[in-house]
């Protein structure tokens with residue numbers, strides 16, 4: 001698998017150290033009480049598992065499927081909710097987790113839906129945010145790392161369903177995409 005990676009962008013030790021800091025920020029910022037966490041599948045799975053075990057409070061964890069990328073390296077632009085079940089968030093404080101903030105369309109669409117479903121407040125956390133222009137309404141409240149505008153894999157992020165289990169974030173070799 002390592003042979004398919006052009007370069008490691010963020011290694012495992014650096015990621016887990018940053019997660020300690022993010023977990024402390026989250027614990028400090030949210031009002032006391034049980035927090036509902038929504039993990040966007042499948043990309044945020046690894047990030048969420050490592051982050052949430054560092055947050056020292058009672059959490060209710062839900063997973064949500066959204067589709068926007070459809071396995072390639074370009075965003076399709078449209079965000080769908082393929083599940084029939086949507087998490088119950090009425091009257092709750094919600095922390096929404098995604099792997100990466102790219103155009104921002106995914107977080108924006110999910111946040112809007114959660115608000116429509118009656119969430120009191122929705123905060124967002126991403127492992128990565130691409131350094132590119134986005135409209136102001138689509139930032140994230142907690143960002144692990146800012147990266148350049150390039151396609152990355154690992155630590156939950158995939159190329160055509162593969163490489164999610166890499167323990168670091170890296171850039172694929174072009175030869176791995178053909």
Ligand code: XMP
Nearest residue numbers: 043075101102103104105106151152157158
């Ligand atoms: P938007 O554009 O809605 O995109 O912010 C968010 C979703 O797009 C996927 N994405 C990537 N996946 N490497 C990936 O493996 C990338 O570099 C990348 N950029 C965006 C991802 O699913 C994210 O949730």
